[in-house]
Amino acid sequence: MSKTILKYLLQDLTADEHQSYIDYIEGDQHSTDWINKANKRRDSILLLDMRCHCSEFISIRETGICKCSNGHDCYDIIIPIINTLSV
Numbered sequence: 904m905s906k907t908i909l910k911y912l913l914q915d916l917t918a919d920e921h922q923s924y925i926d927y928i929e930g931d932q933h934s935t936d937w938i939n940k941a942n943k944r945r946d947s948i949l950l951l952d953m954r955c956h957c958s959e960f961i962s963i964r965e966t967g968i969c970k971c972s973n974g975h976d977c978y979d980i981i982i983p984i985i986n987t988l989s990v
Contacts, residue, residue, distance in 0.1 A: 904978040909967030911985045912941045928966065941965065947988060953980055 913924060916937055923936035945963050953961045955971035961980060963969050969977040 904976070904982065905967035905969070907967070907982055908963065908969055908978070908985065911988075912944050912963075912965075912967065913937070915940045915944070924965075948981060948984060951984065953977070953984065955980065 913921065916924065920937040920940065923934045924941070926934035927937065948963060955961055955973065955975050955977050957971060957973050957975060959971035959973050959975075961969055961971050961977040963981065969981045971977055
């Protein structure tokens with residue numbers, strides 16, 4: 904399910920930005936060319952103040968993992984939202 908989130912976050916990246924993302928995930932914290940575009944998409948979700956069933960805010964990681972602070976997976980909440988957002 905995190906792949907669905909990741910696909911949404913990274914869909915606008917150029918080939919160079921996508922490589923920058925891979926470099927970042929592999930440990931190069933200075934490879935940040937991808938962040939602006941991915942954050943715009945992520946922010947569009949986070950601005951909705953999405954909360955888990957336990958009422959905690961949902962965090963969306965750069966790897967596509969969605970969890971609340973209690974450790975619950977929140978894909979069942981986030982994926983339907985992504986499906987309604989304009990591409």
